[in-house]
Amino acid sequence: MPGNHKAAFGTRAVHGGERRQGADRPANTPIYTSTTYGQESAEAMDAVFAGERDGYVYQRYGNPTNAALEIALADLENGQAAVSFASGMAALHAALLACELHSGDVVLCSRDIYGASLGLLAQVLGPLGVDTRLADFTDLAALEAALFEQPHPKVALFEPISNPILKVADVTAISQLAHRAGALVIADSTFASPWLFRPLEYGADIVVHSATKYLSGHGDATGGVVIVNDAKRAANLRLLSKLVGGILGPFEASMIHRGVKTLALRMERQCSNALRLAQFLARLPQVAKVYYSGLPDHPQYALATIQFCSNAYGAMVAFEIADGSRERAFRFMNALKLALPVTTLGDVYTEVSYPPMSSHREWTAGQQARAGITPGTMRVSVGIEHIDDISADFKQALAASAE
Numbered sequence: 001m002p003g004n005h006k007a008a009f010g011t012r013a014v015h016g017g018e019r020r021q022g023a024d025r026p027a028n029t030p031i032y033t034s035t036t037y038g039q040e041s042a043e044a045m046d047a048v049f050a051g052e053r054d055g056y057v058y059q060r061y062g063n064p065t066n067a068a069l070e071i072a073l074a075d076l077e078n079g080q081a082a083v084s085f086a087s088g089m090a091a092l093h094a095a096l097l098a099c100e101l102h103s104g105d106v107v108l109c110s111r112d113i114y115g116a117s118l119g120l121l122a123q124v125l126g127p128l129g130v131d132t133r134l135a136d137f138t139d140l141a142a143l144e145a146a147l148f149e150q151p152h153p154k155v156a157l158f159e160p161i162s163n164p165i166l167k168v169a170d171v172t173a174i175s176q177l178a179h180r181a182g183a184l185v186i187a188d189s190t191f192a193s194p195w196l197f198r199p200l201e202y203g204a205d206i207v208v209h210s211a212t213k214y215l216s217g218h219g220d221a222t223g224g225v226v227i228v229n230d231a232k233r234a235a236n237l238r239l240l241s242k243l244v245g246g247i248l249g250p251f252e253a254s255m256i257h258r259g260v261k262t263l264a265l266r267m268e269r270q271c272s273n274a275l276r277l278a279q280f281l282a283r284l285p286q287v288a289k290v291y292y293s294g295l296p297d298h299p300q301y302a303l304a305t306i307q308f309c310s311n312a313y314g315a316m317v318a319f320e321i322a323d324g325s326r327e328r329a330f331r332f333m334n335a336l337k338l339a340l341p342v343t344t345l346g347d348v349y350t351e352v353s354y355p356p357m358s359s360h361r362e363w364t365a366g367q368q369a370r371a372g373i374t375p376g377t378m379r380v381s382v383g384i385e386h387i388d389d390i391s392a393d394f395k396q397a398l399a400a401s402a403e
């Protein structure tokens with residue numbers, strides 16, 4: 001790039017991390033499958049082991065394919081460093097451990113969060129002595145009270161756009177409150193992607209993504225990433241990756257990196273489709289309520305308008321089927337002809353999931369109700385198909401569900 005010009009997001013997404021070394025520079029970084037790497041001398045290898053010299057020695061410690069992806073993602077999130085993992089859950093686990101949680105520490109977790117994230121806290125970290133408290137992160141007064149309750153939490157964990165009913169959290173206010181209480185802030189920004197919103201710019205300490213979703217975008221690679229802007233925490237994450245070993249495979253790293261190149265294009269199309277689908281659903285008699293922060297009646301419409309980039313509101317839409325019941329929800333899913341009734345999101349395909357059956361299956365009815373999940377709640381990840389085809393599919397499937 002000429003002079004000090006900082007290229008736009010979409011340009012950096014295309015080129016980030018690529019062509020960093022060597023005389024022959026392939027357009028995209030090859031898939032390095034080698035489990036080990038030689039150096040020109042034992043002294044050189046010793047220096048790489050010691051971190052005194054750039055290079056690779058062993059796949060679990062890092063490899064060029066993963067490094068290319070990590071450089072691209074750190075840049076797109078405006079962070080200092082990214083560490084990739086084998087899945088979003090492995091990334092979240094590492095992010096929590098990187099906060100140096102010990103027995104007796106407390107994590108304050110949003111009530112509105114992916115089901116398995118709470119499962120990780122309760123079922124994996126709980127037995128190790130880490131307590132979890134829950135709060136509504138969109139109610140700043142309640143959040144402040146929960147943060148200053150004794151013992152103060154060491155970590156505040158939330159999703160800026162929540163799974164599944166798409167509440168939008170005020171990341172600046174949350175980060176300021178959490179820091180005053182002495183807590184580190186982890187934002188799982190999977191639903192936003194760095195194209196829509198970059199939590200580190202708003203005060204979060206750690207950003208986590210399930211790279212399986214928007215970053216990959218094609219439903220063919222599972223991975224996760226943690227991004228930080230602090231060198232000590234980055235080193236800590238790398239150590240956890242080495243010692244716990246949940247590394248991303250180089251094939252998946254390459255697939256995800258390929259997906260990242262079209263992130264801006266895909267998000268532009270998916271977000272505009274999502275707004276139009278949300279408006280369309282709001283007019284259908286079989287829909288009782290639509291959750292989408294781009295609709296003026298959404299409780300955080302004003303916040304989302306300020307916080308998100310590119311005049312967009314995300315590509316996830318949720319809604320309540322009128323007279324919602326499990327039977328009716330199943331009839332709707334079974335009647336879809338174009339959208340895929342599957343349990344993932346962020347792909348080029350439009351995907352419909354039923355949170356009580358999938359993402360929040362392990363939660364009790366009470367936990368689901370407190371997070372606003374009812375037997376009629378449907379979650380939609382809007383794809384890149386033509387909006388008229390998506391709308392027609394929803395119209396006919398909702399009509400069929402009411403028969």
Ligand SMILES: Cc1ncc(COP(=O)(O)O)c(C=O)c1O
Pocket residue numbers: 087088089090114159163188190191209210211212222223224344359
């Ligand atoms: C918001 C969020 N975070 C994390 C995850 C976990 O990601 P993965 O399935 O890649 O482990 C998911 C999965 O659906 C998710 O929706």
